[in-house]
Amino acid sequence: MCLIFSVIFSMIAAGDSWVGQSRLVYAANSIVQNSNPLNQAYPQTVKLTGVATKGQSFEKAIRANLFFRLIPQELGWQIFIGAKDADNNFCAVVTPPYRGINAIHIEGWHFRNSDNSGPNEPGPKNVNAPQELREFHFVVNETDYRSAFEALQVLLWPYRYSKQQIDAAESAHAKLRKGRGKLIIRDLKLDTLNRRQAGIARIAFDVELIFPD
Known part of the structure; x- marks a missing residue:
């Protein structure tokens, strides 16, 4: 210059x-x-509020070609950040745990006890799942998504790789620039309470996203 x-x-x-x-x-x-950087005009912190009903998606642009979504699933929604009309979820590759229940999946049975006989409260029937507060991380571009994805292939199936490869994958994943997000459920209406697992009929929520420097 x-x-x-x-x-x-x-x-x-x-x-x-x-x-x-x-x-x-x-x-x-x-x-x-x-x-000038493409996203220089965008604030570092983005706040959203929304409502979704069963089977309905929610989408909001948060940066150039970057969107926050709730993607409908059978029993609730998946928190998604990524490019428009893309399948690669920038949250999924940097929000542990990478097996089992994860905060980016919001499903009705998380809020019921293990036999669906009542709300999820402390005790022997408690379901160990995130509740109204959902905290997650995200990368902000496809390049970092691919780097995180490739590192996880090594870290989740380490028996296929040498110690040197595992150490390199751990280092690469740790060095990625990550944003932080949280979704707070303000109102929740469950359905299918008489079945084995509860779903969600309606959700109202607030979201805060903090982008990396």
Whole structure:
């Protein structure tokens, strides 16, 4: 950038016409504008609020070609961050645990006890699942998603790899730039209470996303 400006203003100082100078200054301004990071105008913290009913998706743009979604599933929703119309979930590769119950999956049976006879309360029938507060992490681009995904292939199936490869995967995954998010459920209406697992009929929620520096 400094080199570009040096060349431009050297040409002006050499005695170019006023018209030539104007064109060069215009070119310099265009270079400055086009060199700004794509997401510079976006705030680091994004807050959302929403409501969804069973089978309905929720979608909100949070940055250029980056969307927060609730994707409907049989018993609730999956928290999703990623590109529009894409399948790669930028939350799934950096929000542990990577096996079993995970905070990005919001399902009705999480809020009922193990035999679906009552609410999920402390005691022998308690279901060890996240409740109204769902905390998660996310990457912000496809390149980091791919790096996280490839590292997890090593970390989740380590018996296939050498110690050196496992250490490299751990280091690569730990160094990824990650954002932090939380979804707070304000209101929840369950359905299928008479079946083996409860689903969700309606959810109202608030979301806060903090992007990496």
